[in-house]
Amino acid sequence: MTANTSSPGDLTVTDGQQLPESFLTSIVVEKAQLSCESVAGALHEEASEHAVLNDFLSACGEYLTASARDSRHRSRYAAWCAERCGETAAICDDLGDSSARRCARWCRLLMTELNKELAGVKKTMNSDVSWGGVKDILNKEVKLPWGG
Numbered sequence: 304m305t306a307n308t309s310s311p312g313d314l315t316v317t318d319g320q321q322l323p324e325s326f327l328t329s330i331v332v333e334k335a336q337l338s339c340e341s342v343a344g345a346l347h348e349e350a351s352e353h354a355v356l357n358d359f360l361s362a363c364g365e366y367l368t369a370s371a372r373d374s375r376h377r378s379r380y381a382a383w384c385a386e387r388c389g390e391t392a393a394i395c396d397d398l399g400d401s402s403a404r405r406c407a408r409w410c411r412l413l414m415t416e417l418n419k420e421l422a423g424v425k426k427t428m429n430s431d432v433s434w435g436g437v438k439d440i441l442n443k444e445v446k447l448p449w450g451g
Contacts (some may be wrong), residue, residue, distance in 0.1 A: 317341075317366055320333070327416070328370070328413075328416045328417065328420065329367055329370055329371075331386070331409065331412055331413045331416050332363050332366060332367055332413060333367070334409050335359075335363060335388070335406070335409035335410055335412075335413045336360055336363045336364075338405050338406035338410075339356055339359055339360060339363075339391060339406050339409075339410075340360070341396065341402045341405075341406065342356065342402050342403050342406045343356045343357075343360075343397060345400070345402055346398075352393065352394050352398070355390050355391060355394055356391060358390075359384075359387040359388065359390070359391040359410075361389040362383045362384040362386075363384055363387075364378065365380045365383065365384070366380040366381055366384040366417075367385070368380075368425055371437045377420075378420065378421060381417045381420050381421055382417075382421055384413070384417055385413075385414050385417040385421065387415070388409075388410040388411070388413050388414035389414060391406065391407075391410045392406075392407040392410040392411050392414070395407035395410065
């Protein structure tokens with residue numbers, strides 16, 4: 304199977320079938336993971352940044368697994384991964400070396416891709432749902448059918 308890689312959004316296999324957008328996002332996730340591992344490898348063993356980088360790698364791994372299974376929870380992992388992308392990019396900006404700058408770029412690209420996926424999920428949700436409405440429901444007394 305040969306791919307036409309002229310532009311990521313138009314990635315098609317030679318028989319004209321369109322590859323799923325999640326496939327492209329998975330490639331970006333893997334590139335972001337590799338660049339993050341490169342940054343982590345260059346850090347001192349006791350560096351405090353390791354905790355954030357490890358959390359980012361975990362979030363990426365969970366997202367890839369959910370994406371591969373086409374899990375209904377994929378959007379949750381996408382949100383977790385997108386959040387960790389922001390934290391990781393900020394740390395990489397502070398580090399400033401070439402591998403950290405590369406990692407920050409991949410993280411920002413990944414965050415953009417994941418936010419596109421999350422925007423699609425938000426569109427399908429009921430727009431009338433608000434935090435105030437959820438709090439009202441949570442504060443109501445629960446009446447059980449067998450209670451008096």
